[in-house]
Amino acid sequence: MENLLTIIVVISVWLLFCVAMWRIHIARQRNNISADTSLLITYASQTGNAQAIANRYAQALHLSEMANVVALNHLSIENLSSVDQVLFIVSTYGDGEAPDNGNLFIKRIQNAIKNTVKLNHLKFSVIALGDTGYPKFCAFGYQVHQSMLDIGSEPNNEVIAVDKYNEQTTTLASITPRWLNIQEVNETSTKTNSPQYWQLTERLLLNPDCDDEKLFQLTFTSIGPTPSWQAGDLIDIQPHQPKAVVNQWLQAHQYDGTQLLTYQGHQQSLSAWLAMRELPNNCTYSINELLDNLPTLTTRSYSIASISEQGQLQLIVRLLEKEENSFGLASGYLSNNCSVGAIVQGQIRSVSTHHQIDNTVPLILIGAGSGLAGLKAQIDARAYFKTKLNKPTGPTWLIFGERNSHSQLPINKYLLTLEESNLAKLSCAYSQDSKQAKYVQHILADEEAMLKQWLSEGAVIYICGCLSGMGESVHNTLIELLGQEKLTELQCQQRYIRDVY
Numbered sequence: 001m002e003n004l005l006t007i008i009v010v011i012s013v014w015l016l017f018c019v020a021m022w023r024i025h026i027a028r029q030r031n032n033i034s035a036d037t038s039l040l041i042t043y044a045s046q047t048g049n050a051q052a053i054a055n056r057y058a059q060a061l062h063l064s065e066m067a068n069v070v071a072l073n074h075l076s077i078e079n080l081s082s083v084d085q086v087l088f089i090v091s092t093y094g095d096g097e098a099p100d101n102g103n104l105f106i107k108r109i110q111n112a113i114k115n116t117v118k119l120n121h122l123k124f125s126v127i128a129l130g131d132t133g134y135p136k137f138c139a140f141g142y143q144v145h146q147s148m149l150d151i152g153s154e155p156n157n158e159v160i161a162v163d164k165y166n167e168q169t170t171t172l173a174s175i176t177p178r179w180l181n182i183q184e185v186n187e188t189s190t191k192t193n194s195p196q197y198w199q200l201t202e203r204l205l206l207n208p209d210c211d212d213e214k215l216f217q218l219t220f221t222s223i224g225p226t227p228s229w230q231a232g233d234l235i236d237i238q239p240h241q242p243k244a245v246v247n248q249w250l251q252a253h254q255y256d257g258t259q260l261l262t263y264q265g266h267q268q269s270l271s272a273w274l275a276m277r278e279l280p281n282n283c284t285y286s287i288n289e290l291l292d293n294l295p296t297l298t299t300r301s302y303s304i305a306s307i308s309e310q311g312q313l314q315l316i317v318r319l320l321e322k323e324e325n326s327f328g329l330a331s332g333y334l335s336n337n338c339s340v341g342a343i344v345q346g347q348i349r350s351v352s353t354h355h356q357i358d359n360t361v362p363l364i365l366i367g368a369g370s371g372l373a374g375l376k377a378q379i380d381a382r383a384y385f386k387t388k389l390n391k392p393t394g395p396t397w398l399i400f401g402e403r404n405s406h407s408q409l410p411i412n413k414y415l416l417t418l419e420e421s422n423l424a425k426l427s428c429a430y431s432q433d434s435k436q437a438k439y440v441q442h443i444l445a446d447e448e449a450m451l452k453q454w455l456s457e458g459a460v461i462y463i464c465g466c467l468s469g470m471g472e473s474v475h476n477t478l479i480e481l482l483g484q485e486k487l488t489e490l491q492c493q494q495r496y497i498r499d500v501y
């Protein structure tokens with residue numbers, strides 16, 4: 001008996017020792033970029049693409065994500081001094097600007113140059129993500145490249161500019177600089193997702209009988225097991241052309257839409273294939289050349305409005321009306337053309353910078369219109385934490401802008417239930433109601449004292465909605481009220497998070 005007790009005590013002490021050593025090892029990895037690292041991968045990413053690529057490289061090159069991958073704002077001159085090679089993977093945001101987690105880097109390099117620092121020993125490559133639809137294509141990537149030249153580092157190659165990166169269609173091989181030795185990059189082991197399909201089960205118009213652009217809440221269930229995601233994640237939806245557009249195009253170009261075509265192992269009618277393709281005015285391809293030559297429509301990203309624990313995926317989509325009866329491709333597809341019961345292809349994109357919110361601290365949610373999606377997911381996450389897991393949560397303050405205050409509108413009914421069920425303190429700005437239009441930034445200015453009080457209690461600010469207009473006005477108002485320095489400090493502490501598009 002005594003022997004058995006001794007054995008149990010020895011095993012327990014050994015286990016405790018192992019756990020302690022493991023925790024020390026993890027803590028070290030978190031705090032340090034290891035000194036003997038010769039390659040560092042750094043990313044600046046607003047919506048998760050550049051970060052996902054950085055992690056795919058780390059995986060493919062058998063590097064530690066914790067020790068070798070770092071957000072650009074966390075990359076110090078000392079880190080750069082201690083490595084031989086740096087791979088920058090940076091996207092461009094706003095109007096040719098840096099993503100929020102990379103916006104301190106250029107200044108840091110410029111300051112180092114002023115202090116006569118040189119990084120001559122260092123070689124680097126920049127993979128720049130962007131979209132040619134924006135006037136300043138990959139501008140931030142080019143700025144990073146130039147800054148590194150200015151500080152004396154040697155480029156391995158020109159900037160690799162990637163247009164409309166898509167995890168499903170852009171292979172690592174096609175964007176990898178040659179020196180990284182592509183042989184080592186095992187594509188299949190680093191492909192994270194296979195296509196996901198969702199059935200539309202409900203479409204609810206949130207603002208009926210209004211003159212405004214229509215706002216829809218869409219509910220989907222997953223085909224197959226529900227994948228998991230967190231509040232703050234996005235979904236990349238594959239849009240489809242309206243049927244009438246495909247038929248018109250087929251007729252104009254004299255193709256038979258009913259003809260069955262087999263492509264990449266799947267067979268369906270030409271009409272079905274073309275629904276997902278760009279349809280140019282001039283097209284002289286033979287029917288068998290079409291699928292190799294017409295590009296697939298670019299996916300569109302939407303903030304997810306629910307959490308996976310609810311077992312369904314929700315989106316809140318504003319129908320973009322271009323001219324009478326002509327709609328935005330993706331919003332038209334989701335709001336008009338795709339019938340309830342239809343299957344939609346959509347890939348969840350994890351955005352880890354949106355995840356790091358401690359449920360116990362106060363949360364200030366700010367947004368307008370379809371930005372309700374990202375805010376609702378945060379509220380749902382807190383509600384789940386509080387009611388299902390029985391854990392204490394910090395208070396939530398929702399500052400929200402819509403056009404019409406009519407209390408019978410489903411959107412306003414939803415907002416009121418949040419207050420009634422104590423899920424959030426509510427401050428609404430309605431732009432079309434009062435004599436003087438009111439927007440969310442006006443609420444911030446009116447409630448300056450309360451805003452500062454919440455921040456002094458450790459609040460996180462989370463913004464979701466359109467960047468031009470709401471996002472920029474809120475950003476500028478916060479600078480006026482708090483000062484640029486304080487806002488940068490909040491950003492570095494992950495307490496100012498923007499999910500704006």
Ligand SMILES: Cc1cc2nc3c(=O)[nH]c(=O)nc-3n(C[C@H](O)[C@H](O)[C@H](O)COP(=O)(O)O)c2cc1C
Nearest residue numbers: 045046047048049050091094096130131134137138
């Ligand atoms: C609000 C917004 C602004 C953008 N501005 C630019 C831009 O000025 N130039 C550009 O090349 N790409 C721009 N993009 C495209 C992104 O760089 C591109 O989608 C990229 O894949 C995003 O990568 P990330 O997820 O790592 O942030 C913008 C995207 C968004 C959502």
